[in-house]
Amino acid sequence: MSEKNVKPWVKMTLEMGPILAFFIGFVLLKDREFVVGGQTYTGFVAMTALFIPLLAASTFALWRLTGKLSAMQIMTLVLVTVFGGLTIFLNDERFFKMKPTMIYTLFAGILGFGLLRGHSYLRVVMGEMMPMDHTGWMKLTLRVTLLFVGMAIANELIWRSMSTETWVKFKTFGLPLVMFGFFMSQSGLLARHATQPENDDPL
Structure with missing residues (x-):
């Protein structure tokens, strides 16, 4: 399709x-x-x-x-x-609360594996939306990987130490705001490494 x-x-x-x-x-x-x-x-x-x-x-x-x-x-x-x-x-509520941790850890692992191979797997997903050179994608991928690690740790700390209501608010509003704020803060990187769309970074 x-x-x-x-x-x-x-x-x-x-x-x-x-x-x-x-x-x-x-x-x-x-x-x-x-x-x-x-x-x-x-x-x-x-x-x-x-x-x-x-x-x-x-x-x-x-x-x-x-x-x-x-x-x-x-x-x-x-x-x-x-x-x-x-x-x-x-x-048992704990299993559902662990779910964000698993998601962010999984994607941090995938992106980190790509970085070790010298590739940006993030570019495979977002390359058409944000055309950048290879260096820009590697920098952004590293930052996103660290972001996912930080969000996984934050989710674990909050659900284990705070009330269910606090965790629900954090999951519904906190995590999306963190993601939005992060990508807004990367405007300088995107501008410095912007380029025409290309596919020179095969897996």
Whole structure:
């Protein structure tokens, strides 16, 4: 399926909608408990059960509309399904809270492996959007790798030491703001190394 053009607001709604829905649902249900099959579940676990199919539906819609999915979108869906499923099956919130740590660690590892080989795997994903020379991509990839490591550590510290409500707020608003702020701060690097689109950095 070839890539299709989709209005930015539609794409953003599908990407951020499930996350915001989880936050709103958690706020509404955080003090409630649900008994299913003799087992008592918190509002957090209940929202996790709703979040998995919602994310799957939005990811499928993105694929149908755009004709493609990024590696991060695919891996996010897989890990949400795995860790969300464990959270529901074992009735243990910790597994879902670990999910961001696993995602950021995984991508830091992939990008770091590419750097050791002298390649920027980030360029493979974002090269068309931000054409830069090889040096620029290597610098940006290193910084993104360190960002992912930092976010993984931050997620572990927050979910292990703070309340569930604090973690939900951090996951919903804190992490996206950190990502946005990071890429805004890289404007100087992008300007210094900007170039015409090219494909001279094969894997």
